[in-house]
Amino acid sequence: MTTSLDALTTDLLARLGVGDPFDADGTLVARTPVDxxxxxxxxxxxxxxVADVVxxxxxxxxxxxxxxxxxxxxxxxxxxxxxREHKEDLGRLVSIEAGKILSEGLGEVQEMIDVCDxxxxxxxxxxxxxxxxxxxxxxxxxxxHPLGVVGIISAFNFPVAVWSWNSALALVCGDPVVWKPSExxxxxxxxxxxxxxxxxxxxxxPEGLVQVLVGGREVGEALADDPRVPLVSATxxxxxxxxxxxxxxxxxxxxxxxxxxxxxxxxxxxxxxxxAVRGIVFSAVGTAGQRCTSLRRLIVHESVRSELVERLAKAxxxxxxxxxxxxxxxxGPLIDASAREAFEAAIAQAQADGGTLVTGxxxxxxxxxxxxxxxxxxxxxxxxxxxxxxTFAPILxxxxxxxxxxxxxxxxxxxxxxxxxxxTSDVREAETFVSVTGSDCGIANVNIGTSGAEIGGAFGGEKxxxxxxxxxxxxxxxxxxxxxxxxxxxxxxxxxxxxxxx
Ligand code: NAD
Numbered sequence: 001m002t003t004s005l006d007a008l009t010t011d012l013l014a015r016l017g018v019g020d021p022f023d024a025d026g027t028l029v030a031r032t033p034v035d036x037x038x039x040x041x042x043x044x045x046x047x048x049x050v051a052d053v054v055x056x057x058x059x060x061x062x063x064x065x066x067x068x069x070x071x072x073x074x075x076x077x078x079x080x081x082x083x084r085e086h087k088e089d090l091g092r093l094v095s096i097e098a099g100k101i102l103s104e105g106l107g108e109v110q111e112m113i114d115v116c117d118x119x120x121x122x123x124x125x126x127x128x129x130x131x132x133x134x135x136x137x138x139x140x141x142x143x144x145h146p147l148g149v150v151g152i153i154s155a156f157n158f159p160v161a162v163w164s165w166n167s168a169l170a171l172v173c174g175d176p177v178v179w180k181p182s183e184x185x186x187x188x189x190x191x192x193x194x195x196x197x198x199x200x201x202x203x204x205x206p207e208g209l210v211q212v213l214v215g216g217r218e219v220g221e222a223l224a225d226d227p228r229v230p231l232v233s234a235t236x237x238x239x240x241x242x243x244x245x246x247x248x249x250x251x252x253x254x255x256x257x258x259x260x261x262x263x264x265x266x267x268x269x270x271x272x273x274x275x276a277v278r279g280i281v282f283s284a285v286g287t288a289g290q291r292c293t294s295l296r297r298l299i300v301h302e303s304v305r306s307e308l309v310e311r312l313a314k315a316x317x318x319x320x321x322x323x324x325x326x327x328x329x330x331x332g333p334l335i336d337a338s339a340r341e342a343f344e345a346a347i348a349q350a351q352a353d354g355g356t357l358v359t360g361x362x363x364x365x366x367x368x369x370x371x372x373x374x375x376x377x378x379x380x381x382x383x384x385x386x387x388x389x390x391t392f393a394p395i396l397x398x399x400x401x402x403x404x405x406x407x408x409x410x411x412x413x414x415x416x417x418x419x420x421x422x423x424t425s426d427v428r429e430a431e432t433f434v435s436v437t438g439s440d441c442g443i444a445n446v447n448i449g450t451s452g453a454e455i456g457g458a459f460g461g462e463k464x465x466x467x468x469x470x471x472x473x474x475x476x477x478x479x480x481x482x483x484x485x486x487x488x489x490x491x492x493x494x495x496x497x498x499x500x501x502x
Contacts, residue, residue: 008092008096009187012093017198022040023041028042032096033334034095035323045214054178054228057177060176061146061175069173072172073123073124075196076123079168082198086109087113090188093188097184098157098159099332101329115165120172128482129142134496150175151179151223152178155235156182156185157287159185163181175231181212184335184336192212220244221247224247227253229253231255231478231479241466257467260416261296261465262414263296263418263420263451264410265280265420265449267299288331290339292465293418293451294451322366350380350395354381356379358379359375359376375394376394378397379398383410408438411439417463419444419450419461420439421444422439423447434446442459455471458472
């Protein structure tokens with residue numbers, strides 16, 4: 001299996017335009033979670049390399065910011081076209097490197113294509129306001145200007161889509177990007193860099209609009225500390241966000257944080273349980289529970305609790321666990337052994353807290369290596385600390401409720417605030433859940449699960465999820481700076497607020 005994955009990876013990298021990225025003396029080991037084997041070694045960037053790359057990116061910025069936005073959009077249009085051409089190859093590489101099943105690997109690339117389409121349209125819509133002035137013969141307006149080099153730090157679990165959310169918008173906004181991907185998913189990042197370089201070549205844009213840094217935390221810190229990077233967009237754990245945010249703030253830079261979630265769904269007595277079961281299983285088990293939006297807590301009305309748990313256990317029993325490269329597989333591997341250890345430790349703690357293991361929880365019997373586990377459901381007597389903690393694995397904790405107020409209180413009683421859902425056929429309950437007194441998350445859904453967002457909406461969360469917004473709606477504003485202009489077209493010089501002066 002090792003040899004064939006090696007060969008498949010080399011072949012995919014070549015088709016995606018990446019030369020041989022490996023160096024036997026490199027200190028970063030690229031692995032596949034499919035069987036845990038080594039794919040090759042890469043040389044890591046030093047702090048000096050980071051400074052050099054940012055310097056080049058800043059020089060590119062000075063040129064790129066003067067290119068009209070609709071013309072900048074042409075690079076992103078080419079990127080979208082190349083992604084369409086290479087969807088199969090890049091999707092497969094995502095499956096090999098991040099371990100997600102083929103359909104989700106392809107879905108991730110489709111998300112990149114979608115955000116490119118959005119950004120191309122946006123390149124003709126980067127609009128400011130015209131504002132009424134209190135002074136005669138005056139006009140006020142806002143302009144949005146390119147910001148500068150955007151630093152992107154990303155997590156392993158969406159190795160390419162998160163980069164595209166940031167870079168498609170940043171590029172049309174006039175900003176080159178310097179990207180430090182997760183050290184666990186460098187190969188897919190190199191493939192994206194190659195695609196972006198080819199897109200720039202086809203569009204006649206400058207080189208170096210997208211540059212990748214190889215390395216771990218130190219490389220990310222050097223990027224976060226560089227004063228020539230006005231915006232650091234960081235996706236990953238809350239722990240990482242708490243380390244990066246003060247560093248960027250110390251130099252009064254901006255950070256856009258997309259951090260951990262602890263997402264819940266409320267299931268009301270009127271819920272369509274057939275639909276709820278499908279939505280819950282996809283959200284809780286998809287990507288083996290390794291999405292920031294994965295469903296981790298189920299808050300079920302006591303009147304339907306036992307029936308729902310029984311139906312979920314039955315559905316879990318049918319899930320095919322195995323290599324993500326096999327068509328029938330629905331649950332692929334965890335990223336590495338420490339993720340499996342965290343899965344086991346959380347289940348043991350939940351049981352110690354009085355939880356009942358309804359199904360799963362063990363290591364799955366998959367041949368050939370890799371960290372495969374059986375998705376778990378734990379029926380909990382209360383929301384204990386382990387339930388309030390994001391464990392990046394397929395564990396679903398079930399909690400009961402009697403009144404909607406109680407459900408919302410339980411729902412909001414966690415530090416994170418990313419995604420949420422309610423399953424109900426009662427319009428009052430649905431509206432209450434998405435109202436100001438309902439879910440405190442950045443995403444609140446009705447009758448769909450917590451994961452699988454579309455790119456048209458702003459994506460992100462509150463509280464310890466970090467408050468950042470990416471992707472659709474007006475998220476583009478984070479990648480630009482605003483200038484307010486007051487234009488006097490009269491022959492007088494009246495002062496605002498009626499102030500008299502010579
Ligand atoms: P992680 O925090 O371990 O690493 C994320 C990235 O941050 C990596 O590139 C890593 O090298 C870098 N990093 C870590 N510490 C750093 C530091 N001090 N300075 C600079 N860079 C640093 O996260 P992970 O295990 O790769 O991903 C899983 C986590 O990401 C989960 O918590 C998940 O919820 C979160 N996530 C959030 C979103 C979102 O949009 N909210 C999306 C995907 C993943």
